[in-house]
Amino acid sequence: MATSVTPGICRNCLAYCPILVTVEDGRAVKVTGDPQAPAFDGYSCPKGRALPAQHNDPARLKHPLQRQADGSFAKIDSGLVMDQVAAKIQEVLARHGPRSVAMYRGSGQVSHPSSAPIMGAWLRAIGSRMNFSAASIDKPAEYTSVAMHGNWHAGMQTFETSDTWIVVGANPVIAKSNGGPLNNPGMRLKEAQERGMKMIVIDPRRTETARRAAVHLQLRPGTDAVLLAGLIHIILAEDLTDVEFVRENAVGLAELRAAVAPYTAEFVARVADVPVAQLLDAARIFGRARRGGVVCSTGPSFSTHSNLSYYLALCLNTLCGRWARSGDTAPHPNVLLPAFAPRAQPYAPYPVLSDRAMRVFGLMENASGVPTAALADEILLEGEGQIKVLLCLGGNPVLAWPDQKKTEAALSKLELLVVLDYRMSATADYAHYVVPPPMSLELPGTTQMVESLKYYGVSRGYAMPWAQYTPAIASVPEGSDLIDDGAFFFGLAQRMGLQLEWINPRGQGPNQESPAQTVALDMTRVPTVDELIDLACTDARVPLDVVKSHVHGHVYDLDVRVLPRDPQCSAMLQLATR
Numbered sequence: 001m002a003t004s005v006t007p008g009i010c011r012n013c014l015a016y017c018p019i020l021v022t023v024e025d026g027r028a029v030k031v032t033g034d035p036q037a038p039a040f041d042g043y044s045c046p047k048g049r050a051l052p053a054q055h056n057d058p059a060r061l062k063h064p065l066q067r068q069a070d071g072s073f074a075k076i077d078s079g080l081v082m083d084q085v086a087a088k089i090q091e092v093l094a095r096h097g098p099r100s101v102a103m104y105r106g107s108g109q110v111s112h113p114s115s116a117p118i119m120g121a122w123l124r125a126i127g128s129r130m131n132f133s134a135a136s137i138d139k140p141a142e143y144t145s146v147a148m149h150g151n152w153h154a155g156m157q158t159f160e161t162s163d164t165w166i167v168v169g170a171n172p173v174i175a176k177s178n179g180g181p182l183n184n185p186g187m188r189l190k191e192a193q194e195r196g197m198k199m200i201v202i203d204p205r206r207t208e209t210a211r212r213a214a215v216h217l218q219l220r221p222g223t224d225a226v227l228l229a230g231l232i233h234i235i236l237a238e239d240l241t242d243v244e245f246v247r248e249n250a251v252g253l254a255e256l257r258a259a260v261a262p263y264t265a266e267f268v269a270r271v272a273d274v275p276v277a278q279l280l281d282a283a284r285i286f287g288r289a290r291r292g293g294v295v296c297s298t299g300p301s302f303s304t305h306s307n308l309s310y311y312l313a314l315c316l317n318t319l320c321g322r323w324a325r326s327g328d329t330a331p332h333p334n335v336l337l338p339a340f341a342p343r344a345q346p347y348a349p350y351p352v353l354s355d356r357a358m359r360v361f362g363l364m365e366n367a368s369g370v371p372t373a374a375l376a377d378e379i380l381l382e383g384e385g386q387i388k389v390l391l392c393l394g395g396n397p398v399l400a401w402p403d404q405k406k407t408e409a410a411l412s413k414l415e416l417l418v419v420l421d422y423r424m425s426a427t428a429d430y431a432h433y434v435v436p437p438p439m440s441l442e443l444p445g446t447t448q449m450v451e452s453l454k455y456y457g458v459s460r461g462y463a464m465p466w467a468q469y470t471p472a473i474a475s476v477p478e479g480s481d482l483i484d485d486g487a488f489f490f491g492l493a494q495r496m497g498l499q500l501e502w503i504n505p506r507g508q509g510p511n512q513e514s515p516a517q518t519v520a521l522d523m524t525r526v527p528t529v530d531e532l533i534d535l536a537c538t539d540a541r542v543p544l545d546v547v548k549s550h551v552h553g554h555v556y557d558l559d560v561r562v563l564p565r566d567p568q569c570s571a572m573l574q575l576a577t578r
C-alpha cells in the first residue's frame, strides 16, 4: 500500500487552516493540523479532521443524476448533462430573455473559490443580472453598514494588537471563522488575555466564547441596536471618544449624539434586560482602552434591526478610533493579492441601493447583492421576467432560505433546476439534474480567497501576511464522473458559443484598492484549476511560485506600514445617515 503525508489547506470554512493529509492509495484517511505550519500551532477543528470521512462518505455522489418522470434519479454522463442543460437554457432564453435565468451561490463555493468567477462570467455573458448568493441572507448588513458608514483603507485595528474586543453574536472560540482571529482562535484569545485584553461578548447565550469574556452582556435577543446605542450614549456622555480622530475622519457627530440621547443606561438595561453596572463597565472598558474593535456576526444579522446594529458597531469603532493608524503594521498587507499602500483614511460611503428593482415587493439590489430572501417569491410570481431556470452552486435553498414551504413550491415550479453538489441535499430532491464536483482535497487551492474577505466588510481575513498553496492531494473516487463547478459553466459556455471574461475583483462597490482586472478566456479549451489559480494570482505581491515553495505555508516578512492620510483625500466616515 502506498502511504504519504502531504501538507495542504482545509477549505471547510474560511479559516483555511494548514493541515497534514495522510493518503493511502489515493484516498485521504487522516487529517490533522500541520505542526510545521507557522502561526496556526498545529491547530485543526473537528470539521477539518472530518475531511476524510466527508470524502469517503458512501452517500457521496460519484456521477451526475437526471430526474426521471417517476421522480427517481438515473445516472447520466457529465458531457450529456452539459449538452442538455445548454440546449434547454438556450430555448428558455429565446422564449423569455436573460432575466428568466438565475443562479444562486451558497456557502459551498468557499471550498472551491475559482468556480464563482466562471459562474459570474457565464451569467454576464448571457446578460442576466439574477446573480443571487448566500451573502444576502448570511450577513447582508456587513455590506450595507459599510456602504452607509464608509470603510477604512488600512482596515480595523487587529485582535492581536488590541486591549479590548467586543464580539456581537458570534462564537469564534469554537472556530466558526467569524468574530475573532482565524489562526487558532482559542490560543490567540488565551495569549491576548495573558497580555491583559478584556473581551466583551454580547450574546443571549452563555457560549464557549462568552464564558471567557471579561463582561458578558446576556441581552434579550433582538435588542442589539438598543444596546449598542446605549454603549455609544455612555461613551459620548463620559467623553471617552477619540476627539481628534473623529474630527479628522468623520461627520455626523451631533446627529448621532441626538439620536442616542434617549438610550440612557437605565432605559437600555430595561429593554435589553442587562444590568446597568455591566453596561457602564463594558462602555468604559471599550472607551478607555488604547486599541480595540467591535465585530458583529450572525447573531445580530439574523435578528431585528440588523442594518442598524451593524451600523452602530461601526460608529463605535469610529468614535473610539479603532482603525489602523499611520505607522501601524498594515493589518491586511496582501500576499497573493497585488501590493498596495494602505493609508489611514476612509473609503467614502456609497449608496446602499442601486436602481435595479426586483419584481416583488419593489425590492432593490443592495450592497449585498440581489436579495435571496425574495428569490422564492420572484420565481413564483407569474408574468414577464419570471425566473424559469435556477442554477444552484454549493447551496441548499430548501434549508437555508426563509420559509421552507414557499421555497419548495418555487423550486417545483422551475422549468430547469440544476444543483451542483456532492451529495443529495434536500434541494437536490427538486433538481432536474444533480452534478457532483470533486471535493476539496482533490483540487488545488490557495489562501487568496481569505485575503480578499477584507473587501467585503471589516476585520475579516488574516491579520498577518500568511499564504499557502495546496496541490490536489487525493484522487477522485475510482470510476467516478465528476465535473468541477467552474468547468461545468465553462462547458455550458462552449456549447452556447459564449465568450467568458474572468474578473479579478480588487474591492467592493466603488471602494477599489486597485483596478479590477478583466481577462478574456480562451474558449477553445477548458482551463485547469491551476490555470485559474494562476489567473487569480496575476500581480500577486509575492509571486505564486514563491508561495508554492513554502509547502507548509509561510508568514511573509513584508514590513508594510500604514501611511498617513493623503492630503488629497476628502472622504469622511458617516456617524449618521438617513
Ligand SMILES: Nc1nc2c(c(=O)[nH]1)N[C@H]1C(S)=C(S)[C@@H](COP(=O)(O)OP(=O)(O)OC[C@H]3O[C@@H](n4cnc5c(=O)[nH]c(N)nc54)[C@H](O)[C@@H]3O)O[C@H]1N2
Pocket: 105, 106, 107, 108, 109, 111, 112, 134, 137, 138, 139, 298, 393, 394, 395, 396, 397, 399, 400, 401, 420, 421, 422, 423, 425, 437, 439, 440, 485
Ligand atoms: N434556518 C437557517 N437558515 C440559514 C442559516 C441558519 O443557520 N439556519 N444560516 C444562514 C447562513 S449564515 C448562510 S451562509 C446560508 C447558507 O446557505 P447555503 O449555502 O444555501 O446552505 P448550506 O447548507 O451551507 O449548503 C452548502 C452546500 O454546498 C455543498 N458543497 C460544499 N462544498 C461544495 C463544493 O465545492 N461544490 C459544490 N458544488 N457544492 C459544495 C454542501 O454539500 C451543501 O449542500 O444559510 C442561511 N440560512
Ligand SMILES: Nc1nc2c(c(=O)[nH]1)N[C@H]1C(S)=C(S)[C@@H](COP(=O)(O)OP(=O)(O)OC[C@H]3O[C@@H](n4cnc5c(=O)[nH]c(N)nc54)[C@H](O)[C@@H]3O)O[C@H]1N2
Pocket: 013, 047, 107, 138, 168, 169, 170, 171, 172, 175, 176, 177, 178, 179, 202, 203, 204, 205, 207, 220, 221, 222, 223, 224, 297, 298, 299, 300, 303, 304
Ligand atoms: N460547523 C459549522 N461551522 C460553520 C458553518 C456551519 O454550517 N457549520 N457555517 C459557516 C458560516 S456560513 C457562518 S456565517 C459562520 C457563523 O458563525 P457565527 O456567526 O459565530 O455563528 P454562531 O456560532 O451561530 O453564533 C451566533 C451567536 O449569535 C447568538 N445570537 C442569537 N440571537 C442573537 C441576538 O439577537 N443578538 C446577539 N447579539 N446574538 C444573538 C447565538 O446565541 C450565537 O451564539 O459559521 C461558519 N462555520
Ligand code: SF4
Pocket: 010, 011, 012, 013, 014, 015, 016, 017, 043, 044, 045, 046, 047, 048, 049, 175, 176, 177
Ligand atoms: S477551522 Fe475551518 S479551516 Fe480550520 S480545520 Fe476547522 S473547518 Fe477547517
Ligand SMILES: [Mo]
Pocket: 107, 138, 139
Ligand atoms: Mo454564513
